[in-house]
Amino acid sequence: MRMQPLLNSRQMREADRRTIENGTPGFTLMLRAGEAAADAACRMLPQAGRVLVLCGPGNNGGDGFVAARILADRGHRVTVAAMKPVADLSGDAAEAGHLWGEAVCPLAAADPAGADLVVDALFGTGLARDLQGEVVEAIARVNGAGRPVLAIDVPSGIDADTGLVRGAAVKAERTVTFACRKPGHLLYPGRAHAGAVEVADIGVSCMGLDGPAVHANGPEIWLPAFPRIDPAGHKYDRGHALVLSGGPGHTGAARLAARGALRAGAGLVSVVTSARALAVNAAHLTAIMMRVCDDPDEFSDLLTDDRFNALALGPALGVGEATRRWVEAALEADRATVLDADALTSFSGMAEGFAALARAPREHPVVLTPHEGELRRLLAGPGEVSAEAREIAGRPSKLDRAVGLAAFANAIVVLKGADTVVASPEGSAVINENGSPYLGTAGSGDVLGGIVAGLMAQGMPGFEAAACAVWMHAEAGARFGPGLIAEDIPEGLPAVLRDLLG
Ligand SMILES: NC(=O)C1=CN([C@@H]2O[C@H](COP(=O)(O)OP(=O)(O)OC[C@H]3O[C@@H](n4cnc5c(N)ncnc54)[C@H](OP(=O)(O)O)[C@@H]3O)[C@@H](O)[C@H]2O)[C@@H](O)CC1
Ligand SMILES: Nc1ncnc2c1ncn2[C@@H]1O[C@H](COP(=O)(O)OP(=O)(O)O)[C@@H](O)[C@H]1O
Ligand SMILES: [K+]
Structure with a gap:
């Protein structure tokens, strides 16, 4: 290809x-x-x-x-x-x-x-x-x-x-x-x-040619970087992804993401849950494990163990100060990190502060997975926002908005939708085209974030992991077609992976 x-x-x-x-x-x-x-x-x-x-x-x-x-x-x-x-x-x-x-x-x-x-x-x-x-x-x-x-x-x-x-x-x-x-x-x-x-x-x-390198998304972009399984390897070679759960009554999103991460091939996946939400998470999890953390300080303590090498947080965490503190703890720990949904919306009107956190020198990639509404809220408020952030949010072209946010936050951006754009801070981008409108279903984006984290847990570089996750997520959804619900997407990945990896 x-x-x-x-x-x-x-x-x-x-x-x-x-x-x-x-x-x-x-x-x-x-x-x-x-x-x-x-x-x-x-x-x-x-x-x-x-x-x-x-x-x-x-x-x-x-x-x-x-x-x-x-x-x-x-x-x-x-x-x-x-x-x-x-x-x-x-x-x-x-x-x-x-x-x-x-x-x-x-x-x-x-x-x-x-x-x-x-x-x-x-x-x-x-x-x-x-x-x-x-x-x-x-x-x-x-x-x-x-x-x-x-x-x-x-x-x-x-x-x-x-x-x-x-x-x-x-x-x-x-x-x-x-x-x-x-x-x-x-x-x-x-x-x-x-x-x-x-x-x-x-x-x-x-x-x-000079100028932005923009491509159609496809395996030729990221398959060479896809993690290969070592015949003599064990599960710890394939990383341990952590997914943050919301409180009782808001736990489903994390489990969807965790399932995506596990099916994408992470060796181990744990849901990080509060003690109050432990029972409900435990009632629904089998291969996926749990870790109890009741506040961001406990999360930071957990992250002194460097085997936890990929993080996904945002879905159903709630919007506000508490979520901002979890995001800060995650970013300070410098792991391959996916920030989605409430992890982004909690910084609405604080784009500069958010970008300062994301831009801090770090070894491992940060991947932001907003849909258009989340990008707009993050960059354009409500609240005080800089002219720079507002200009990016106001760009007429989706491609330019994605590339703009990626450069602004020095992060990989997955700007979701029917024509999802994945952009790198250096200005290169891919546009996805193998999806299906059936993917627009509650929890679908949560699964996507989990797949990105699961691939990064296996050491895949951030841009390739994001582009690959978007493609595999879309492929699984398109193959399933009518009647798709978010739970079906992780279960569609094995067939997609078999065809990709031979
Ligand atoms: N270059 C090559 O070697 C090859 C090119 N190829 C072909 O050429 C195409 C590109 O050609 P192109 O650059 O002449 O542009 P094109 O799309 O025909 O339009 C420009 C004209 O429209 C005008 N105009 C613009 N906006 C307007 C508006 N809103 N309302 C009204 N007028 C408007 C503009 O005039 P002006 O802005 O000066 O008023 C100008 O006259 C390319 O798509 C491919 O098909 C192939 O043959 C392969 C080799
Ligand atoms: N018409 C469509 N065609 C292809 N993919 C779509 C379409 N609509 C939505 N999607 C995909 O479905 C997912 C929806 O994610 P998101 O908006 O975060 O929803 P949720 O918060 O319910 O999980 C994204 O990956 C998006 O790209
Ligand atoms: K034409």
């Missing part, structure tokens, strides 16, 4: 520029892009049909003119509607317009309802601002017509870098993109607008 880089529009321009500098003319690239789009269109049209190609004012439109020419030559009845007359185009797009060589109607006259296929070549990576006016109207007509749509490179109106809609955006059944996918193909709502995405090789390399 090869790494799948996701290039932003600046990096993509740079990749194109390098290819052109190395001797392939830009127009040759456009011919290849247009041909790939025409091939994709033909696969969507089993026989000759009526194709409407919508062409924008830039090179995306150029790709559309080339595709229109090829489709017409292959016997389809092609109508081209364009934002600008061919005479007003420049560069490669002008050449492509001349290659089309037939009539072009204004965008306002385009009739998507009368087409068997609409090819969307309005805007690609060059979309620079929100769409307005007649383009918005044309997109509404396309989306309202209910005809199959093939988008060239990016569904027009979707920001290739962020996946956000800029004013209005085409809803495509398929998208053909070039060289590699872009973050906007994986981030919602762009992912939903793009439909099935295929990547065409047009001779542009995506490797060796």
